[in-house]
Amino acid sequence: MAFIGLDAEKYDRKYNDIDLFKRIYKYFRIYKRKIMIVVLLLTIASLIESFLPILITLALNSLQTGLNTQYLVTIIIISLFFNASSFIINYFQQINISKAIGNVILDIRKEANDSILEHDLSFFDKNPSGKIVSRINTDSQEFGRALELFMEVLSSVFIVIFYTFIMFFLNLFLSLIFMIMIPAFFIVAILFMKAARRRTLLGQRATASVNAFVKETYSGIQIAKTFSQEKKLFNRFDQVNQQSYKVNLKRAFLLNTIFPSLGFIQAFVLTLIIYFGGISFFEGSIPIGSLNLFIQGSWLLTFPIFSIASFWPQLQAGLASAERIFSLIDTNPKVIQIDNIKPKNFKGKIEFKDLTFEYEDNKKVFENFSLSIEPGESIAIVGHTGAGKSSLANLITRFYEFQSGDILVDGLSIRKYDLSEYRKKIGIISQTPFLWGDTIENNIRYCCKNASETDILDSLEKTGGSEWIDDLPNGLETNIRERGTLLSMGQRQLIVLARVLLENPSILILDEATASIDPFTETKIQEALEKVIKNRTSIIIAHRLSTIRHVDRIVVLKKGKIVEEGNHQFLMSKGGLYAKLYNTYFRHQSYEYLEKIKELK
Amino acid sequence: MSNLKRSNNNTKVEFSIENDPFINFRDKSPSRWILAHILNGSNKTNICIVLITTIIAAMLSSTLMIIVGETINDLLLGKESALLINILLILIIGIGAPLMRIGNFMLREVIAQRIERDTRKEFYLNLLGKSQSFHDQQKIGDLMARTTNDVRMLNYLISPALSLIIESFTSLIIPLGYIVIFYPPELVIIPLIFIFTFIVALRDYIKKIGPITEKLRGDFGEMNIVLNESISGITLIKSTVQEAREKHKYLMTIKGYRDAFVEQGKVQAKYVPILLLALMNTVSLAHAIILFLNNSMTIGQIIGYLGLLSEFRFPTFISFFVFAIIKLAGAGAKRLLELMNKKTEIDENLEGESRKIIGNIEFENVSFYYPGFKNRVLQNISFKIKQGQTLAIVGTTGSGKTTLTKLITRLYDVSEGRILIDNIDIRKYILKSLRSQVSYIEQDVFLFSNSIIDNISFGKKASFEEVRNAAILAQAHDFISSLPKSYDSEIGERGIQLSGGERQRIALARAFLVNPRILILDDSTSAIDSKTEDEIQKAINKIEENRTTIIITHRLSQIRWADLIIVLKSGKVVAQGTHEYLIENSPEYRKIFIKKFDLEEDKLITRSGRK
C-alpha cells in the first residue's frame, strides 16, 4: 500500500559522514562567533564545575587535619562565587545558543524550501507533498539538536581533561582504575551507534508517512463522505499510525537503554575506586579528601564521558535528518537550461521538431512529433483524452524535459533561454486551476504585484462581468479558501482567466480554460478572448468544439500524432475525423439543428 | 450497539467507532483530557510500575550516598574489616539503580508512544466525523501540523517531561527524608528553604514561558500551511515565475518561528533557580562545617550530606526545559481540543432509516445558505423526479447546481424546506445508508495517490472483475491496460500522473462500481471528448434502467435525454420541463443554449464571408 512507505524515496542518497560533517559545518560556520562564545562559556563552566569538588576536598582535608577558620571562610566564599557564576554563564549561554540554533534551523529550512521550488514537476509527480513538508519542517528541528550536542561534547571534553589531570596529579593508581570507564563507555556507545541511526531514520520515515497520509485524506474528505468510506480511511490510518508507534517505540527503547547500561559501568568503577582507595587510605598513601574527589568524580564525570562517547550515536539522529534534507536539496533537476538568453518579447513562432517525450520509461507520449505555429497564429488542439494535449503545454512551459528533438521559440531552442524570463512571457491556464487561500483580488494580482485595482476590475470585466463577485460576502476581498473551494468551478476558472488576462503574455496557452463554464457565460467571454488571442500566438485546448471554431487552425491529435489540421471549414469539407466528430456530436446542438427539429414537429 | 458510548448528547458526528473512552473529557480542560489519556486502560499498571521503580531508583541512589559516606567514616575510624561489606553493598545498589531505570524507561516509553498513538487516533477519528462545512474552513497544512506534530508533543510530555518531573520530585523528597533520618535534623532547613523558593521561581518562569510556547506551536502550523500550499500550487508558481515571492512568504513564517524560539531562549536564560541552587550549595556547606565544628557531624556525614544535596542539581537543571516541554504540550493539546470541540451540524443518525432506496426524489421548498454566510445560494427549490428518471440541471456558473446536488448526499443540510427520497426526509435516514446508496461524482475530481485499482474500489470492496467492469463502463479500461503496470499503476497525488479526462474516468468508474440507486454526475465529463462521453452515456443507460440519475452538464447532447430539466438562475428555478417544452417556452433556457450557437453561427458566416 502506498501509504505505508518506510522505504527510502527515490531521491534519497547516502552521504559519507565526512561530507555530511563538512556540509553541516557550513551552516554553523556563519554563527561561529556565537558558537565560540558558548563554547568558551561552557569551558569556563566546566572548569568551575571541576573545581568545586576540589574546593570541597580542600575543605575536608583541612577539617581532617586541623582548623583554620579563615581558610574555611575563604573556601566558602570562593565556592559561593563559583556557584553563582553558573547563573551568569547560563544566561549568556542560553541567549547565544538559542540564537545560533534558531538561525541554523531557519537557514536550512530556507534552503530546503528554496531548492524544492526550483525542482521541476516530475519531482512533484512522484513525491507526496506531505512527506516533503515533513522533511523540511520536522527534520530540520532535529538538525538543530546536532549543534547542541556538539557544544555539549566540547565542554565535556574540557571537563574530562581537566579532571583527569587533577586525578593523575593526586593519585596515579586510582586514576588508572578510573580510566577503565572511558573505553567501556566507548564500547557501549559504538555498539548502539549503527542501530541508532537506522532506527531513527525509520522513525522519521514513519512520521513522514503519517503526515502524508493525513494530508491526503483531509484533502479528500469529501470523497470519503460521499462514498461513506470513513471507516476505510480510518482503518488505513490506524495501520500507518500503528506503524509509526511501533517503529518509534523501538527507537525509543534502544536510545533509552544506553543511559542505564552506562550506570552499570559506573557502579563497577565506583566499587573498584572505593575498594582500592580504601586500601590506599589505610596504607596512608591518599588523604580522605582526595579519595572523595575520586568518588565525586565517578558521578561528576559520568555524564561528560558519556556525552563524549555517545556523541557519535546521538549525532546519528541529526545526521539522518541532515541526510534527508540534503537529499531533498540535492535532487538534480531534470529540466536543465544550457544557456541563459533573456528574450525581450516573443514574436511567437513555436516549432516542435522531431520531438520525443515520455513521462516514464517506455510510455512515449510523443514520438517524432513536429508542428510549427506562426507568430500571432491561434491554434486549437483537439483530440480524445490522453492524446497528449496538456503534455504539449507542459513542454512549452518547460515543466518537463523532453528526450529528443527540439522545441524552438522564435527560432531558438527553449533550452537556451533564461527560464524565468522565458516563463514570464508565457501565460498558461492549466487544466486544473489552482487558487490560493487568499482574497480574489490577490489571486488575480498574483502574477503582477503592481497591478492597480482598475486593472483587476478590467480583466474581470473581460471575463464576462464581475457582478457575481458582488454577491460574495466581501466582494473582491473575499477569502476564497485553499484551492478556491469557496467558489463554484466555473467561478474558479473565471478568476484564473482574469489572472492570465492581467498577465498579458506574448504566448498564451489555454488548457480547457472554459470547460466548466456554461455556454452562456462563455459567449460573453468569447469576445474578450478573441481580442486577446488576436495578434498573439495562442494555443487553445478544448473538447467543446464549439469553443474553438474561431481559431486560425485546428490540429487534431491522436495518441501523440497529428492526424488532421486546418481551419474549421477546411476540416469540415475534408470530411475526416474532425468532421465526423463535429457532425455526430455538435451539429445537433447548433441553432440550425434545433430549428430543424422544430420544423420536423 | 452501544450508542451511549458513541456520542454524548450534545455532539453530533458523521462518523464514529464504537468505543470512544475520551468522549467525556474533551470538553474539560486540556490537562484533564491528557490525564484521561494517561490513565487509560493498561497504562494504569504501567504508571504504577513507573512510579514505584522511579522511587526505588531514587532511594537506591540516595542510599548509595549514605553508604559511601558511612564507608568513609569507617575508613576514618580504621575499620578495615567493614570495607569489603561496604563495597559489596555499593556494587549491589549501584547496579540495582540502573536496572530499575531500564525497566522504568521502557515502560514510560510505552506509555508515551501510546499516548501519541491514541490521541492521534482520537483526533483523526474526530475530524473524520466533522461535517463538510467544518472541513471547508480548515487549512490542510494546519491540520497536518496538529495531527502530526502537536500530537507528538504529548509524547514528549510523558517522556521525557513528566517522567523527569517524577524523578525530580523523588530526588527532592527522598534526600530530604534521608537527611532527617540519618543526619542532624537541622540540616534539612536550608534545603527546605531552597525547595520553597525554587517552586516560587519556577511558577514565575512557567508563567513567562507559556505565551511563547503557544506562539511556537501556532507558528509551526503556519509554516506547514504556507509550505503545503506552495507545493500544491507549484505549477502556478512556476508558470507565473513567482518563486521569489513564495520563498519570501515561507521565509517570513520561519522567521516568526525563529523569533519565538529565540524569545524562549531569553526566558530560559533568566532562569533563577540556578542561582538559588548556587546559594544553597554554599550555605549548606557552611552549615555542615559549622555542625562539624560543633562536633555534631562527622566528615563521612558531610560527604554523604553533600552527596545527597547534589541530587538537587538534577531537578533544578532539568526543570527549565521540562516545563518548556510541558507548556508546549499544553499548547498542542489546546490546539487539538480546539478543533475537536467545534460543533458540527450533521449527525450519523444511527437510529434512522436504513431501507433500500427506490429512487424517487422530491425537493420541497428547499432553501440553503452555506453555514456562516448570509446570502442564499438556493431559494425555494421544488421539483420531483421518479425512480429511474433522469434529471438534468442547467444554469449559469455559480447558479447553485453543485450546491443543490451536495444537499442530496447531505454534505450540507438544507436551511429551509426538505428533501424527500421515497417520501422520507433524507435527514431521517442513517447517514451511512443514505450516502452509500447515492453516488456523487464531484466536479472537482479527487483521487488518492494509490494505485488505480485502489482508487476505483474506494467505495466498496470489490473483486478484480468488478473493478474491470466498472472501468470498462467508464471507458477507462483501454487506457488503464496500456499503462506499464496496468491497474496497479500509482497515479500520484490527486492523480497528477493522469490526464484530465483519464482522471474523470477513474472517478466515474469509482462511482459506477458501487452501483448506487441514485447517481449524480456533476459536470463529470467536462474533460472528456464527446466521442468517449457518448460511449460512457450509452453504457450508463444500458446497465441500469431503473436508476435515478441527476446530471449537471452544459452539453446539449446529454441534456436532451433527460426526463426533466431544471434551469437554475441565481439559486432559483426559473423553468422546468422537458427539452422540447423548454425550447418553446423558456427564454432562459434558450438563452443558455440557442443564443450561443446563434451568435456563433452568425460570426462564422461573417468571418468566412470576409475571407
Ligand SMILES: Nc1ncnc2c1ncn2[C@@H]1O[C@H](COP(=O)(O)OP(=O)(O)OP(=O)(O)O)[C@@H](O)[C@H]1O
Ligand atoms: N505527470 C505525468 N506522469 C506520467 N504520465 C502522465 C503524466 N501526465 C500525463 N501523463 C500521461 O500522458 C498521456 C498524455 O496526457 P495528457 O495530459 O497530455 O493528455 P490530454 O490530451 O491533455 O488529455 P485530456 O483531454 O484528458 O486532458 C496520458 O496517457 C497520461 O496518462
Ligand SMILES: Nc1ncnc2c1ncn2[C@@H]1O[C@H](COP(=O)(O)OP(=O)(O)OP(=O)(O)O)[C@@H](O)[C@H]1O
Ligand atoms: N463551500 C462553500 N461555501 C460558501 N459558498 C460556497 C461554497 N461553495 C459554493 N459557494 C457559493 O455558492 C454559489 C453556488 O455555487 P455552486 O458551486 O453551486 O455553483 P454551480 O452552479 O455548480 O456553478 P458551476 O457551473 O460553476 O460549477 C457560488 O456563488 C459560490 O460562490
Ligand SMILES: [Mg+2]
Ligand atoms: Mg489535458
Ligand SMILES: [Mg+2]
Ligand atoms: Mg458546479
